[in-house]
Amino acid sequence: MTTTLPEEAGAPPIRPSSRTRVVARRFFRCTQGRLGFALLSGMFLFAFAGPLVCPWSATDLDFSAFMAPPSPHHWFGTLQTGADVFAVTARGAQKSLIVGLLVAVLSTAMAAVAGSFAGYFLGWTDRTLMWVADLLLVLPAFLILAVMSPLFTGGRWLLFVVMLAVFLWMVTSKIVRGMTRTIKEREYIKAARFMGVPSHVIIFRHVIPNLASLLVVDATLNVSAAILTETSLSYFGFGVQPPDVSLGGLLADGAKTALYAPWTFWFAAGGLIVTILSVNLVGDSLRDALDPAAARRSP
Amino acid sequence: MAGFLLRRLVNYAVLIAVATSLAYLLAATALDPRSNYEGRNPRPPAAVIDARLGRFNLDDRRPLIERYLVWAGGVLRGDFGRTWNGDEVTARLGRRLGVTLRLIVLGVVLGSVAGVAVGACAGVRQYGWFDRLSTVAAFTVLAIPTVVLANMLIIGAIWLNDRLGAQMFLVSGEATPGLEGGAGAGLLDRIKHLALPTFSLAVGQAAVYSRYQRNMMLDVLEADFVRTAVAKGLRRRAALVRHALRTALIPAVTYFAFTFGALLVGATITESVFGWHGMGEELVAAIRTNDVNTVAAISCLAAVAVLLASLAADLLHAALDPRVRVG
Numbered sequence: 001m002t003t004t005l006p007e008e009a010g011a012p013p014i015r016p017s018s019r020t021r022v023v024a025r026r027f028f029r030c031t032q033g034r035l036g037f038a039l040l041s042g043m044f045l046f047a048f049a050g051p052l053v054c055p056w057s058a059t060d061l062d063f064s065a066f067m068a069p070p071s072p073h074h075w076f077g078t079l080q081t082g083a084d085v086f087a088v089t090a091r092g093a094q095k096s097l098i099v100g101l102l103v104a105v106l107s108t109a110m111a112a113v114a115g116s117f118a119g120y121f122l123g124w125t126d127r128t129l130m131w132v133a134d135l136l137l138v139l140p141a142f143l144i145l146a147v148m149s150p151l152f153t154g155g156r157w158l159l160f161v162v163m164l165a166v167f168l169w170m171v172t173s174k175i176v177r178g179m180t181r182t183i184k185e186r187e188y189i190k191a192a193r194f195m196g197v198p199s200h201v202i203i204f205r206h207v208i209p210n211l212a213s214l215l216v217v218d219a220t221l222n223v224s225a226a227i228l229t230e231t232s233l234s235y236f237g238f239g240v241q242p243p244d245v246s247l248g249g250l251l252a253d254g255a256k257t258a259l260y261a262p263w264t265f266w267f268a269a270g271g272l273i274v275t276i277l278s279v280n281l282v283g284d285s286l287r288d289a290l291d292p293a294a295a296r297r298s299p
Numbered sequence: 300m301a302g303f304l305l306r307r308l309v310n311y312a313v314l315i316a317v318a319t320s321l322a323y324l325l326a327a328t329a330l331d332p333r334s335n336y337e338g339r340n341p342r343p344p345a346a347v348i349d350a351r352l353g354r355f356n357l358d359d360r361r362p363l364i365e366r367y368l369v370w371a372g373g374v375l376r377g378d379f380g381r382t383w384n385g386d387e388v389t390a391r392l393g394r395r396l397g398v399t400l401r402l403i404v405l406g407v408v409l410g411s412v413a414g415v416a417v418g419a420c421a422g423v424r425q426y427g428w429f430d431r432l433s434t435v436a437a438f439t440v441l442a443i444p445t446v447v448l449a450n451m452l453i454i455g456a457i458w459l460n461d462r463l464g465a466q467m468f469l470v471s472g473e474a475t476p477g478l479e480g481g482a483g484a485g486l487l488d489r490i491k492h493l494a495l496p497t498f499s500l501a502v503g504q505a506a507v508y509s510r511y512q513r514n515m516m517l518d519v520l521e522a523d524f525v526r527t528a529v530a531k532g533l534r535r536r537a538a539l540v541r542h543a544l545r546t547a548l549i550p551a552v553t554y555f556a557f558t559f560g561a562l563l564v565g566a567t568i569t570e571s572v573f574g575w576h577g578m579g580e581e582l583v584a585a586i587r588t589n590d591v592n593t594v595a596a597i598s599c600l601a602a603v604a605v606l607l608a609s610l611a612a613d614l615l616h617a618a619l620d621p622r623v624r625v626g
Contacts, residue, residue: 143322
């Protein structure tokens, strides 16, 4: 990521811009990128700093206020149990954001490794890995994760994260495989091979870093895919299990009371919409910043 | 060519078999049909429970491999077994599939047509007001999860019904049971039931299609074959529709095939929120009631749907793109 681009370095020759800096500058130059970044930071601030300023914690129950509308006492109102909506929503947003980020990083890493090994070695490695990818594409992810949901109880949500990632890497790995096949023919890879560098070192040191832009964008967009899948699983009670809560679980409860107590539904729904919107905006702007040629075609 | 097709079909059959077997083994290990009987009040005697579970091949005291072989033998004869309380899985799923088809066909078709039209118009006049408006709209819609959208529609519809003092939209089920009146009233009733779920499916689809279609149009508009078409004297509109749009449709068609396949089993949320008793709802119910055979049958159907979709996508691709047919 530290290679310099001479044409981007500008006039002063003293300190050439790093690629990260160039990408960051391009990213923040467009409104879309700034908006996405601001919304996402806001969401993180709400989820992680919100509980610090809120007088209630997510497990507190206020027995003097059931289903109370928003007031100075309870900023977002309360639920049927007397739980404070602000505190509960912040806690759900924490879990949704963490699950989304972890799943995205994990599934993109799996896609990078599987795709580059398949594309680099070809032959049986390729056939086996791509067959596994096909099999996972054919298996209905929602059903398998839902059947496995009893395993995620008792705070074992990390297992849920791993399983969610297992069902998200396949399509990207096929793209990575195709790109690896072309990169493999480049001179620097051949040079490394003829110098006797072992294959796995070549893959991790030369192939995967060269696919970094694709992978960064993919990881960003996977965040929203993961959050959406997690939400629909949690809506049916198959996702993040109690005592943990996520926005999907809150939505399921809120939807039942949304008609006469809108605050039980709209704050969780709004949090989810803002999260996904900001992640999509960031992903889109990041793609344009990493590949300006594509940016000229699609803003 | 025949050899290639055959190899591909054999690979598909193997994939379906492995996927369904894995799903069965997982479901048989993780789900516990015995608890359905043990939770009853009064609790049936253990011997009765064993006998019933044994009859439906659900007895967890028999070794897994034995149950698997019995189940696989049934599936090879086209029999997916019984649910935990004795219904035939195949017949049940057949009814459910009909409901799902009635739910999704309209939504998927409307969504794709609207999305392609919006995307194509936006692409032709890049950075025009329509392009900007549709981009903002697509980003907004893509950020709204189906759960939220469906519930928002229900809240809106109930508010509107109250305002109008009439049942403009009906938010639950497929039709009003025991409705009086002739065929016309029945049809109107069905349309009132169908409107909101169709909209909730279509609008999300349309957003995705419009993004794909816009970018494809931008790629194709500068292509040589469109310039040739204009140069040989075609009007711009004819050249755009007959040459540019046709080639630019390929990703949309692929996406259409895969979405249709995925929604056959995957319209879980739309079905549950709007109370349609389709496949997605059955899937959730099957897992909640520890119904091993139904879960396995649904996975089989999902696998078949995905592979048929990929086959359909290839055929449609060949129909749209002359290069594929020749090459």
